[in-house]
Amino acid sequence: MNLRTLGELSVEGVTFRREKVLLLAFLCLEGPQPRRRLADLFWPDEANPMNSLAQLLVHLRGLNGALGEDGPRVAAGPQVRCDATDLSGAVRLGRPQDAADL
Structure with missing residues (x-):
């Protein structure tokens, strides 16, 4: 599954509301995160941010391999390929043409 963040x-192949894509992008770039941190970051003004996160995670679980969950932590799953992390890797490895192609 390809997550596009550049442009x-x-x-x-999936129609998601913006917050689902943002959460996946955040997890790709920042790595595994505690559920509480995600809830507070994405829904700071909600009465029950953990419930909002839980509802969003239900939808993402429907995509095979989109999430990795380990108790209180959530991560982007092994099936998610993110163009921003590909770009970062190309720059880190000194591959300017691959970075430019992205």
Whole structure:
């Protein structure tokens, strides 16, 4: 599954609302995160941010391999490929043409 963040924000082949794609992008770039941190970060003004996170995670679990969950931590799953992390890797490895292609 390809997560696009450069130029557009989408998951190829899937129609998601913006917050689902943002959460996946955040997890790809920042790595595994505690559920509480995600809830407070994405829904700071909600009465029950953990419930909002739980509802969003239910939808993401429907995509095979989209999430990795380990108790209180959530991560992007092994099936998610993110263009921003690909770009970062290309720059880190000194591959300017691969970075430019992205």
